[in-house]
Every structure is written in structure tokens, then in C-alpha cells.
Amino acid sequence: xxxxxxxxxxxxxxxxxxxxxxxxxxxxxxxxxxxxxxxxxxxxxxxxxxxxxxxxxxxxxxxxxxxxxxxxxxxxxxxxxxxxxxxxxxxxxxxxxxxxxxxxxxxxxxxxxxxxxxxxxxxxxxxxxxxxxxxxxxxxxxxxxxxxxxxxxxxxxxxxxxxxxxxxxxxxxxxxxxxxxxxxxxxxxxxxxxxxxxxxxxxxxxxxxxxxxxxxxxxxxxxxxxxxxxxxxxxxxxxxxxxxxxxxx
Amino acid sequence: xxxxxxxxxxxxxxxxxxxxxxxxxxxxxxxxxxxxxxxxxxxxxxxxxxxxxxxxxxxxxxxxxxxxxxxxxxxxxxxx
Numbered sequence: 001x002x003x004x005x006x007x008x009x010x011x012x013x014x015x016x017x018x019x020x021x022x023x024x025x026x027x028x029x030x031x032x033x034x035x036x037x038x039x040x041x042x043x044x045x046x047x048x049x050x051x052x053x054x055x056x057x058x059x060x061x062x063x064x065x066x067x068x069x070x071x072x073x074x075x076x077x078x079x080x081x082x083x084x085x086x087x088x089x090x091x092x093x094x095x096x097x098x099x100x101x102x103x104x105x106x107x108x109x110x111x112x113x114x115x116x117x118x119x120x121x122x123x124x125x126x127x128x129x130x131x132x133x134x135x136x137x138x139x140x141x142x143x144x145x146x147x148x149x150x151x152x153x154x155x156x157x158x159x160x161x162x163x164x165x166x167x168x169x170x171x172x173x174x175x176x177x178x179x180x181x182x183x184x185x186x187x188x189x190x191x192x193x194x195x196x197x198x199x200x201x202x203x204x205x206x207x208x209x210x211x212x213x214x215x216x217x218x219x220x221x222x223x224x225x226x227x228x229x230x231x232x233x234x235x236x237x238x239x240x241x242x243x244x245x246x247x248x249x
Numbered sequence: 250x251x252x253x254x255x256x257x258x259x260x261x262x263x264x265x266x267x268x269x270x271x272x273x274x275x276x277x278x279x280x281x282x283x284x285x286x287x288x289x290x291x292x293x294x295x296x297x298x299x300x301x302x303x304x305x306x307x308x309x310x311x312x313x314x315x316x317x318x319x320x321x322x323x324x325x326x327x328x329x
Contacts, residue, residue, distance in 0.1 A: 047264075051257055058268035065281040108284055116277040123273050221285060225292060232296040239303060248303055 017094050017234045018243045024227040024234075031224035038217035046210035053207075060207075062120040067211050068218035070113040073141060074176050076106035076222055080148075081173040084166035096162025097237065099169060100152060101230035105222050107145035113138055125189060133182035134190040137175055144172040158237055 013019050046064035053060035080102045087095030117135065118128045129135065148165050155161035183192040195201045201208050238244050258264040267274040 048258070052268070057270065059270040059273055061267070061274050062277045065277050069281065105288065108288055112281050112284055115280060119273045119277045123270055225288060228289075229292050229295070232292070232299055235296075235299055235303065244303070248300065 015090075015092055015094055017097065017238050018241070020094055021231055021234045021247070024231050028224045028227035028231075031220045031227065035217050035220035035224055038213055038220060042210055042214035042217050045206055045213060050206040050210050051204060056124060059120065059123050062116055063207070064210055064214045066113065066116040066120055068214045069109045069116060070138070071215050072218050072222055073106055073110035073113050073138065074179060075219070076102050076109065077141060077145070077169070077176055078173060080106060081169040084169040087162055088166045088170075093159070093162075093237070094234075096158070096166065097230050097233045098226070099148075099162070099165065101226045101233055102222075103145055103148050103152070104229070105225050107142065107149065109218070109222070110138065110142040110145055114142065130189050132188040132190055133186040134179060134188050137179040137182055141172075141175055141179060144168070144175060148172075 014023055042064065046061060050061070052058060080099045083095045083099040083102070086092065087099065114135070117138075121130070122128050148168055151168055152161050152165050155164055182188060183190055194203050195208065203211075235244055235247070265271060265275075
């Protein structure tokens with residue numbers, strides 16, 4: 001075996017729940033700490049440094065939680081679907097465990113996105129809810145997450161549950177680009193993108209940076225929570241393995 | 250990019266009032282914070298509950314730190 005093969009082979013050991021349990025245990029505190037630091041910076045910039053908005057006054061500051069929760073609701077679903085695809089392709093237990101670990105966090109962020117959006121919509125649009133394309137597709141995303149979790153609970157055999165949920169996750173992932181492009185494809189009340197890859201952002205620098213830092217903070221939080229949760233899921237599912245008995249001591 | 254101490258609030262009550270939008274802004278931040286803290290607590294609770302369950306063997310004895318503490322049903326375990 002060449003040196004390269006040995007190195008790649010070393011990485012594959014983390015596909016085993018036993019080894020990933022240890023790795024996740026070492027990693028999640030770092031992500032949690034990073035999240036806390038970024039949260040502090042983001043809140044400082046967003047609440048103290050960023051100026052008042054000309055049209056929306058102080059209400060716009062909801063952006064510093066609304067955008068991160070929305071971004072995470074979409075990102076987590078895509079990552080969940082990616083783990084689902086890996087699980088279906090390689091029949092690995094850990095893939096299903098990771099997808100299961102991500103779902104509750106994704107559902108929470110989706111709900112928060114809808115709620116913070118409502119709290120922003122009421123003063124700005126005069127309505128708690130409108131059936132526009134973005135809001136409706138985000139609501140559907142919530143149903144997909146909840147459906148994933150319900151389907152998981154309803155099937156006793158974890159491996160079969162993983163497979164069924166994987167199919168659901170993959171079928172539902174088409175909703176994510178719909179949410180993202182809804183403000184382009186349809187005539188929506190929800191505003192269009194302020195940030196794009198091709199032109200300068202239309203918002204003031206502190207607003208933009210506060211938003212970016214908060215998105216990163218929520219991302220690190222999601223990673224930390226998912227890694228912590230998957231450790232419990234691994235123990236639950238592998239409880240009869242010898243290594244679990246040793247891990248309890 | 251300049252981030253200095255250029256705060257836009259002349260007093261704490263102004264900060265708290267958020268230009269009249271306090272309910273919406275602090276409601277959003279508050280619910281988000283609450284949800285994230287609650288989730289972290291739930292994750293921890295789930296792990297602790299599992300650990301307790303895994304450490305309790307079929308005789309009802311809870312193994313803690315290598316010692317066995319006997320519950321009512323436990324008759325065969327070694328007493329510490």
C-alpha cells in the first residue's frame with residue numbers, strides 16, 4: 001500500500017460510529033466556544049454599532065436573527081439530505097445517525113425563521129403572515145423536517161427508518177432551491193436578495209458584517225449541537241456493543 | 250470597514266425601546282435565544298437520561314463510577 005492509500009484509509013475509520021463518537025466528543029466544545037465568541041461579536045455589531053435603517057427604523061435589527069435562522073434552516077436540510085444520500089449509497093449507519101442528529105436543529109431554526117419573520121412582518125407589512133412564495137415554501141420546509149422526525153419515530157427498526165427518512169430528505173431537498181429562488185421566480189412580498197455574488201451589497205457595511213458574523217455564529221452552534229446530539233444517538237443505537245460499555249465508565 | 254465605539258444609542262432606555270419596536274425586536278431575539286438554550290439543555294438531558302438508563306443493569310443496580318449501588322430489586326450484586 002502506498003502512503004497515500006494508508007492516509008485515506010485512516011480517514012475512513014471515522015465512518016465507524018465508535019470512532020466518530022470520540023471525534024465528535026473532542027470537536028463539539030470547540031464549535032460551541034467559536035459560536036459563543038461569534039455571537040458576542042455579531043450582537044455587538046448588530047445591536048450597538050450598526051446604524052438605524054432609513055425606512056424601517058430599529059425594527060430592521062430583527063435581520064440579525066431572522067437571516068441566520070433562515071440560512072441555517074436551508075443549510076441544515078441540504079446537509080441532512082447529503083448524509084441521507086451517503087447512507088443510501090454506502091449503507092453506513094453513521095450517515096443515518098447524522099441525519100437524525102441534524103433534523104431537530106433544522107426544524108427549530110425553520111420555526112424561528114417563520115416566527116422572527118412574522119414579528120418583522122407585522123410592523124413592516126401590517127401582517128403576521130402572507131401566503132407568498134418564500135414564506136409558504138419555508139413553511140413546507142418545516143413540515144418536511146417534522147415529517148422526517150415523525151417518520152423516524154414511527155419505524156421501529158432504525159436501519160429501515162434511516163432508509164425511509166433518507167428518501168424523504170432527498171425528495172424534499174428540491175424545496176430548498178425553491179425557497180432560495182422564490183423571490184426571483186415569483187412576485188413576492190418578501191424582499192429580494194440584498195447580497196449577491198455579482199454586485200455590491202445594497203446595505204451598509206456594519207449591517208452586512210453583523211449579519212455575516214451572526215450567520216457564522218449560528219452555523220457553528222448548529223455543528224456543535226449536531227455533534228453533541230449524534231453522540232447520544234450513537235450510544236442509543238450501539239448500546240449492545242462492547243465499546244459502549246467501556247465508554248460508560 | 251470601520252467598527253469603532255460609534256454607538257447609536259444615547260441611553261439604555263432608548264436601546265431598550267428600539268424606536269417603538271421593542272416587542273418585535275426583543276421578542277425575536279428573546280425567542281431565538283430561548284430556543285437555542287432550550288435545545289442545548291434538551292440535548293444534555295437526553296444524554297444524561299440515556300447514561301442513567303445504560304448504567305442501570307437488569308437487576309436494577311446502578312453502576313456509578315465503577316461501584317454498584319443497589320436498588321430494591323438487586324440481590325446478586327456485590328455491595329460496595
